[in-house]
Amino acid sequence: MIPAFNGLEFGIVLGMFVAVAVLGFVASRWRRGTSLASVEEWGLGGRRFGTVVSWFLIGGDLYTAYTFVAVPALLFGIGAAGFFAVPYTIAVFPLVMFAAARMWSVCHEHGYATAADFVRGRHGSSILALLVAITGIVATMPYIALQLTGIRAVIETMGIGGDWPLWIAFVVLAAYTFTSGLRAPAMVAFVKDILIYVMVLVAVIYIPYKLGGYNVIFHGAQSALAAKGYSTLLSGSQYLGYTTLALGSALALFLYPHAVTGVLASRSRNVVKKNMSLLPAYSLMLGFIALLGYMALAAHVKPVGGTAAKPDTTTIVPVLFNDEFPHWFAGIAFGAIVIGALVPAAIMAIAAANTFARDIYKPYIRPAASDREEGLVSQIVSVILKLGAVAVIVSLKLTFALEFQLIGGVIVIQILPSVVLGLYTRWYHRWALVAGWIAGMGLSVYMLYVTPSATTAHFGNASFALSTWGLHTKMTIWTGIVGVVANLVVATALTPLLARLPRGNDETKPGDFGEAEAPPIPFGPGPVVGQT
């Protein structure tokens, strides 16, 4: 069923898109340094963002269009297990708070712009840095493509056929990101998030009011899910999968290049730490957006697009808005989703492009490259990445967009030993970390390969059925956790064995990590805190 084209909705979305594009071009003049032509200025906004800008930037970056589209689609499709997004975005903050602060300090001290920069400086291994860089770029590419599914879901719901709006949206996005760099998404993030907070606030009050309250919604969702064999509560065999998915996704989140970029663009270590207690505001929004999936079930929403056998469930939120809201407000909500896809897509492309320029182009292709040339390479690569993402999404039909991102998480978590352990210890040998990466990545890719989905034989899901290994259980486990444990075991076991091989040169000093600000050792003399 193709919904009727609505001129008012389309006009509002178009108007919002044009306004944001203008803002994106204007952003190049915002708090500008001497020149934009370097990774430092173009790709990190000059590392000058304070608490408020960082909050919008990191929030707008981590809580992406998949939030608005794929998480409710997951609850719509499989019930309670889809709610893992909430414990995931709770657990991430206590887990990464201190590591992110240490990362900020050491990168600020040495001018590192990416996780791979840090790994090269800390472990003295350009091979390990290359692996970290490639891992980050590969994991980010599907994530950029994923943002497009949000835009596409809105376009399909508005009754517009064809992929041309995707091309136009990303060409314009690529153009203003090229000129303004990280300042563009930082500025657009303000508009995006204010719109989205308004949209969510209205949706979680107005839609339950129209449907008859949360009681009706949860009962309606339960009966609709029960018909498909799911429930609004977890079954016992889902516990392990729920916990490992939430924990693993939380551990993986800040390893993505775009998350590192958001942290490093902050003005100070305190800004990073303070934001770890302010960013959960976005998690609350995510929690309520997730429940839109149940509202769609209770309202008997029929997804548009896809095939009759496998409808495109990512359209349920736009369809719900279209059915329940007046057209003018549905138009604003659609505009918010479209802009909500553009901000993270821009930051991801910038972060992956920075990684390419700093950690692949400069060390391996043109060691003599100047800062200016490095910046230009980064600008060009960011354009290629965005257009590549459109090409991928246009040629592949995606239903469960979220699974795409989960595979990215499985991949990116394999750099955790090199990056996060590297922030705390130099005990690990560089070649042991390389071997750990190979083992963890190999095992993860194998596990993904043997996991079928309803429609495909391979790479079906990031939740691995333990019965595959002959265990008599229906339990699943998040593949990335198994992979990273194998990675850690190999790296730990090989470190003593490789002691005879030369260790890499460590250019960092203990004080570079902000030790004086970390909790001092109890009972010991320790650094004096609080005296000036």
Added chain:
Amino acid sequence: MDQQPAPGRRNRLVLLLLLLPLVATLVPEFYNFDKPSIGGMPFFYWWQLLWIAGVAVCVGIVYLATRSTR
């Protein structure tokens, strides 16, 4: 005055606050129930949503206790 713990010790203990949200939300055995529900929302949902405020408070306290004074 002598009874006051050194700032270092107090900072160490405050880090335990970071464990609370993890235990509360990563162990479904604690909250995978229908009742008590609030306004029609099962315990499973409002308990996890409530811990979003919980994690903000816990991390906020740890930030205040460990922020750099420079």
